[in-house]
Amino acid sequence: MQLRTLQKILWAVASFATLAFGTWQFSQDRGPSVGEQAPFRPTFALPDAEGQLRTQADFEGKHLLVFFGFTNCPDVCPTTLAEVAQVMDDLSAQAANVQSLFISVDPVRDRALGLAEFTGAFHPSILGLAGDDTQTRAAADSFYIHYERQDDTTAPDGYSMSHSPALYLVGPDGDWLRQFSYGTPAAEILADLRSRL
């Protein structure tokens, strides 16, 4: 009983924290200037398709365009990766200063289905990363994003993943700069990036 109460309190605290982060992230969406209020540096250590561990330090000096998703996702993920691919194409020579990352929130299944094959079909420059549960959770936490497995008998293998669908921009020194909410047109992302490069 004691524990139950404690659990309830912990859940309440966790829910409040989630809400607070959600509200905070939403406010970040307004523009890059708001990001100055609370600078932070996301971190990750995740293997790529070949199994080589990649961290944020590998990309120092480049802007990172980061998307969390899963390859079995038919709607949101292809739509966003298609936009990222368009941005990378349109950046032409400046693309050398931008690394786009696809971080799997469904790493076991995505590895089985083919991670590089998926990202490569959109754009050869998109790097897919898929770690274990701990690595994935740590990366998501450092970006303050949410993902969760959801049982769904109408989805492949009986489950789907809910996830924050935004694109995150990290600066060349590792600072989180802003997010582009789902559905931001490629042209808008391109214009924002160009103003920074």
Add this chain to the structure above:
Amino acid sequence: MKTHILSALILMASTPAFACESTSIGALSVVGPWSRATIGAGRPAVFYVAITNGGASDDALVAISTPAASMPMLHETTVTDGVASMPHAMSIPLPAGQTVQLAPGGYHGMLMGLTAALTEGETFPITLTFEVAGDVTVNVAVLSLRAEGPDCGTDGQ
């Protein structure tokens, strides 16, 4: 309407004409059914279309079926508190006098259990079952993996 479609076709020479197919059943018009090419057959494909209910009474899209996939389902992408999820949609309401889009980021068909990979440029039939109007079969145009939709001038691009 015809000139509209014609000018859209001339403007979008790269868009295959079949992506702008319009089919009527009763008071409903089913316009521009499209999908994206898939990487192999192991992942679900998507189905998008615009449906206009020109009638005076409501209808609903209650099911889809296709020889291209063993388990086609209607889903809706919803973004709540910054988190996207994709619940199953039992039916998609088609209010009288309105156009409802199955489009990226909203309602869509999820085609699971593909019989073969979908290749850009091909078409496959899909049967839509409406609560009132009944069944209609249309041809779905497979666009590129990176497509955001056909430009038919009628699908809210």
